[in-house]
Amino acid sequence: MLRPRLLSELDLRLKNLKGSEDFKNGLKERFIANSSDIEDLYNDLYGHLPNSKKLFSQLLDQLFSAYSERSVELKTRDKDKLKEDYWFCSEQLTGMSLYVDRFAGKLPDVEKKLNYIEELGVNFLHLMPLFESPKDASDGGYAVSDFKRVDERFGNLKDLQHLGTQMRSKGMYLMLDIILNHTSDRHEWAQKAKAGEKKYQDFYYCYPDRSIPDLMEYHMPEVFPESAPGNFTYIHEMNQWVMSVFHSYQWDLNFKNPEVLVAMMDNIYFYANLGVDILRIDAPAFIWKEQGTSCQGLPNAHKLLQLIKLLVEVPAPGMAILGEAIVGPHQILEYFGKGRFTAHQCDFAYNATQMATQWDALATGDTRVMREAMKVVDLKPLGTSWINYSRCHDDIGLGYDDYMISNAGKDPNLHRKYLKDYYSGAFSGSPSKGALFGANPKNNDARISGSLASLCGLEAALESNDPQAIQTSINKLTLMQAQSFFSGGIPLIFYGDELGSLNDYSYLNDASKSYDNRWMHRPIIDWDKASKRTNIDTIEGSVFERHQRLIRIRKENKAFADLKNTHWLTLNSPAICSFIRTSEDQSVFCFLNYSNETQQIPESVFNSLGKGPHQLKELWSNQLMEFKSPLNYFDIKPYQFYILSNKI
Numbered sequence: 009m010l011r012p013r014l015l016s017e018l019d020l021r022l023k024n025l026k027g028s029e030d031f032k033n034g035l036k037e038r039f040i041a042n043s044s045d046i047e048d049l050y051n052d053l054y055g056h057l058p059n060s061k062k063l064f065s066q067l068l069d070q071l072f073s074a075y076s077e078r079s080v081e082l083k084t085r086d087k088d089k090l091k092e093d094y095w096f097c098s099e100q101l102t103g104m105s106l107y108v109d110r111f112a113g114k115l116p117d118v119e120k121k122l123n124y125i126e127e128l129g130v131n132f133l134h135l136m137p138l139f140e141s142p143k144d145a146s147d148g149g150y151a152v153s154d155f156k157r158v159d160e161r162f163g164n165l166k167d168l169q170h171l172g173t174q175m176r177s178k179g180m181y182l183m184l185d186i187i188l189n190h191t192s193d194r195h196e197w198a199q200k201a202k203a204g205e206k207k208y209q210d211f212y213y214c215y216p217d218r219s220i221p222d223l224m225e226y227h228m229p230e231v232f233p234e235s236a237p238g239n240f241t242y243i244h245e246m247n248q249w250v251m252s253v254f255h256s257y258q259w260d261l262n263f264k265n266p267e268v269l270v271a272m273m274d275n276i277y278f279y280a281n282l283g284v285d286i287l288r289i290d291a292p293a294f295i296w297k298e299q300g301t302s303c304q305g306l307p308n309a310h311k312l313l314q315l316i317k318l319l320v321e322v323p324a325p326g327m328a329i330l331g332e333a334i335v336g337p338h339q340i341l342e343y344f345g346k347g348r349f350t351a352h353q354c355d356f357a358y359n360a361t362q363m364a365t366q367w368d369a370l371a372t373g374d375t376r377v378m379r380e381a382m383k384v385v386d387l388k389p390l391g392t393s394w395i396n397y398s399r400c401h402d403d404i405g406l407g408y409d410d411y412m413i414s415n416a417g418k419d420p421n422l423h424r425k426y427l428k429d430y431y432s433g434a435f436s437g438s439p440s441k442g443a444l445f446g447a448n449p450k451n452n453d454a455r456i457s458g459s460l461a462s463l464c465g466l467e468a469a470l471e472s473n474d475p476q477a478i479q480t481s482i483n484k485l486t487l488m489q490a491q492s493f494f495s496g497g498i499p500l501i502f503y504g505d506e507l508g509s510l511n512d513y514s515y516l517n518d519a520s521k522s523y524d525n526r527w528m529h530r531p532i533i534d535w536d537k538a539s540k541r542t543n544i545d546t547i548e549g550s551v552f553e554r555h556q557r558l559i560r561i562r563k564e565n566k567a568f569a570d571l572k573n574t575h576w577l578t579l580n581s582p583a584i585c586s587f588i589r590t591s592e593d594q595s596v597f598c599f600l601n602y603s604n605e606t607q608q609i610p611e612s613v614f615n616s617l618g619k620g621p622h623q624l625k626e627l628w629s630n631q632l633m634e635f636k637s638p639l640n641y642f643d644i645k646p647y648q649f650y651i652l653s654n655k656i
């Protein structure tokens with residue numbers, strides 16, 4: 009129900025709005041639907057503050073100006089998206105994350121590579137952070153010094169707009185980051201804070217001495233314990249300690265101050281009106297801090313995300329939100345919203361649990377931990393989706409729960425140690441080449457760096473010039489990708505993986521990167537090598553063709569849209585991950601063998617299709633397969649997978 013006061017706010021602002029009645033009616037409808045919740049959430053967070061009323065009114069002003077500044081092209085695109093049920097859950101979407109400079113050069117060079125992207129079949133691009141960020145202290149662009157100025161390393165705003173227009177004309181989608189939790193210490197606000205301006209010191213968490221930081225430190229984990237230990241940095245210019253959870257040059261914004269919210273909403277609307285289809289909110293778990301807590305995933309962080317979602321939805325309903333929370337399986341579900349906000353907070357979250365348990369299964373040949381984890385992952389509400397991925401620009405954290413490992417009959421400590429050893433070269437039987445990241449002797453925690461291909465054994469296989477090992481590594485890599493592509497969610501390829509890129513150790517020679525081994529898996533694309541992709545007999549060609557095929561199969565089958573239609577199966581063999589995807593007129597059975605031994609699958613798994621025999625189409629090999637009796641078994645080779653559809 010719209011409150012009378014909000015109704016008059018609406019009337020007042022609608023009068024001044026130009027443009028088509030049709031669009032305006034949509035705006036009005038969404039305002040009526042969202043504004044009472046917006047007000048309640050806002051008051052919960054800020055109602056007790058003296059300036060809260062004034063800033064609320066500013067938020068509403070911003071919302072309406074964002075709408076009036078939104079182009080007719082984008083408003084039309086919004087309307088088209090809304091016509092579909094959950095456009096962002098579609099089987100038609102396949103994404104790729106890439107660094108503009110490392111992939112192509114500058115923004116116009118990315119435009120020249122759109123043909124390559126199309127050749128692959130990708131139609132949704134995540135451009136890694138490209139707004140201004142100090143070259144020597146950038147955290148890969150995640151330390152932003154100006155949210156609206158494109159860093160000159162990549163070109164300028166016009167180039168970005170041009171690329172966006174080109175992409176839309178090709179039916180592609182764009183994802184950009186909003187780095188909400190912190191700014192670079194060179195951002196204007198941080199500079200002003202350093203210069204002593206109280207207003208801007210209040211944009212951050214500043215403390216005159218160590219008393220509060222010491223108390224807080226006790227409960228706060230360290231994100232980068234090796235390269236950036238501790239969560240506070242002494243700033244001698246202002247003689248204060250500032251909270252810096254990530255690197256010391258990344259200052260945490262204080263969202264307890266509503267002026268920070270207003271300032272960041274301004275940036276969010278700026279991105280929305282650039283034509284961003286999916287906004288990746290970086291590190292949302294961290295956006296609210298309370299003394300005496302871990303300062304991660306707090307209830308008010310969720311409220312703030314709900315508020316942001318509702319504020320975005322009114323003027324820019326076509327922009328979906330991805331919450332980049334890399335947290336445990338139970339915690340991640342909260343990012344999709346609870347209670348009345350179910351499926352109304354983040355539209356997407358990273359499926360870090362599936363990703364990590366896939367690496368677990370690959371190292372052990374055993375999918376039981378994954379099966380335990382999937383019981384939780386599967387609880388995601390309809391109308392939201394996962395970003396599925398095998399690798400991204402960050403490390404792999406083994407962030408699932410200990411009980412999942414225990415339920416699979418293993419000791420959590422020994423098991424995690426085995427996995428870390430397996431991927432970091434400490435275990436001699438492993439073909440994987442990676443490294444530990446963020447090793448913390450205090451709690452024995454560590455994550456893993458390394459490229460998809462190197463972790464799957466390709467680097468070692470090439471070094472030993474072993475054709476069979478090369479083939480096995482390509483099969484493993486394809487298996488990993490197949491699960492991202494065919495289980496519920498939108499696959500996001502990390503650029504270079506489509507060509508089988510190996511670790512790149514050149515970051516060690518660059519002082520601005522050498523302290524951070526995540527750079528080993530952020531390749532600089534060698535386009536001469538990439539041109540080998542047209543020859544299927546090369547590694548590049550084989551890996552590229554396999555990605556093309558995965559994308560094509562996904563697009564051709566509606567059962568791969570993510571509409572709460574993934575049903576996990578438990579086969580006797582722990583080596584096999586299996587699930588069924590369904591749509592109105594189709595069932596697709598997916599079986600993935602994570603072990604180095606041939607396994608057998610009972611034909612009785614097809615009983616749900618009714619009385620046999622069954623003829624099914626295996627989509628990966630494009631061949632018909634006959635299953636004659638539920639008493640029979642069929643073979644699945646090491647690292648092989650079957651995608652069996654009853655639609656032939």
Ligand code: OTU
Nearest residue numbers: 147150231254290291292332333334402
């Ligand atoms: C995100 O990462 C980015 O993806 C990283 O590249 C940045 O360094 C970081 O934020 C700071 O902006 O906060 O919610 O384990 O997974 O730091 C998860 C490392 C994050 C990343 C973690 C992460």
